[in-house]
Amino acid sequence: MAMIDDNSKNQIKTIFEQLKEQVNVVLIVKKEECETCSDTQTFVTEMTDISEKLTLEVLDESDDKAKEFGVTMYPAIILLDKDNKDYGIKFYGIPAGHEINSFIMGLIEVSGAGEQLPEDVVKKIEAINKPIDIKVFITLSCPHCPGAVAKAHKLAFMNKNVNAEMIEANTFGEISTKYNVSGVPKIVINEDTELLGDQPLNAFLSAIENL
Amino acid sequence: MAIDFSLNVGTTKSKRVKSDKLYDTLIIGGGPAGLNAALYAKRKGLQVGILTQRIGGQVLDTKVVENYLGYTKITGEELMREFEDHVNEYDVPISDEMQVKQIKCEEYKEIHTTTDEVYKAKTVIIATGSIPRMLGIPGEKEFNGKGVSYCAICDGSLYQDGIVMVIGGGNAAIGSALDLSRIAKKVMIVHRSTFRADQILLDRLNEQKNIDIYLETEIKEIKGQSKMTHVITYDKDTKLEKSINVEGLFVEIGHVPRTEYLNGLIELENNGEIIVDSNGETSEPGIFAAGDVTNVKYKQIVIAAAEGAKAALSATEYINKGKH
């Protein structure tokens, strides 16, 4: 049975008209001990089938090619642009529920049709010159979470020093416990700076400046 | 695995409010009050725009709404999408992710944002709603995000088979307790007096086997290490303090109005609510207010929306009389 009903598909199709260039989606799954891998595969397959601008490559974690992405948890989704450039934009876990919004925003971003930011903000983002790793812990029922994920991904898209990943807290209980996640969205920047809630871009930027 | 979708990235992305244009009315806040105000103002022919942090307001944090006339049962998000789509039919510019930090009354009203943009209008409708009230007890700030939560639908799923507590006695608290009872092993609901929720919700509450009810009970302190582990409660009848193990604490004790940025510009009640007359006028000519941010007693979607319409009609009349 289709995971995404026709009504939603039609809505998504209209949104995908915004896609500018091709986006190559890579899904890395694991055969065993991955409860959500097959659902995620169905979901991502149905999503990428909606637009001709989207391609999908499914890899197993044991494939050599999968190892190049430095992924340690499964399922993992990576968004590459038309030239297969990796911006460091990842989703760990199925981006369904509310998170379908950040997944769509990520696709639009990597296609080159993301929202234009004011010039001074662009300057600040481009000035980030140290390696930044942003983890955004979310749950699928959280209305504020996609905003936080999309902002982190936007930073990653705009600056090669930034990597940003969504982590679905219920799928990845162990790492969520390690980072003490009991409220979402929880944003962890370079392991020790924490932000709670859907913060404005400025809050991300000042946290990064203060590292 | 049940997959549902809450698609809300707009298909018809509205235009943004312009800073070089003089509007007839600018609305601050994109909840039910602000969206309905925009609809009414626009249909009256006013040049109108909305500046807001999020489109949809608090209703987005509500799982289901069962008391908005015309919808027997609808998710908060869907209802707000209907509102937004309706407003978008009229090409009202909406700027989201905008926080207003000041309103100045010069020749026209000037609205300043935290990103230092300035917008100008002849009239302003304030519809900035409210944010959850905090308990104001030791441990609350420390364990915010470490067990203490103000959003049950966001964080509830992190407590699968856990032990959680809801504080509060209104509809929102009972609704959260019912939602959580399907996820957690045990739910406690603690309220300092008696329940003031709708009877229909209380009936459902009493049917749930894994919910314990503590009335006339206050919560004194939240304790833990890296996460909260227990709370200290005080039973007003027995006058006894108790330490109860709790992994997640959901605070649902009402709301405080978001008026901190007004800095004495208009008259407020002691509790921070904007004082409005029955037409939505504030103490400052040309500034109107509607919804949860005002001293209108009942805080509901249908009421906020209706108050928004009133404020818009009052603003129209103000402009038509040439008072600006």
Ligand SMILES: Cc1cc2nc3c(=O)[nH]c(=O)nc-3n(C[C@H](O)[C@H](O)[C@H](O)COP(=O)(O)OP(=O)(O)OC[C@H]3O[C@@H](n4cnc5c(N)ncnc54)[C@H](O)[C@@H]3O)c2cc1C
């Ligand atoms: C959990 C929960 C369940 C509820 N259930 C129901 C229900 O079932 N039925 C019902 O009728 N009501 C319900 N309510 C109440 C209802 O949500 C509110 O009465 C209603 O949302 C008030 O609308 P509003 O437009 O006045 O304010 P809000 O919905 O609070 O909207 C205010 C808007 O202003 C924006 N804003 C705030 N400050 C600024 C600023 N400085 N600059 C720019 N923008 C700003 C915010 O981002 C927000 O978008 C519930 C509330 C909660 C929290």
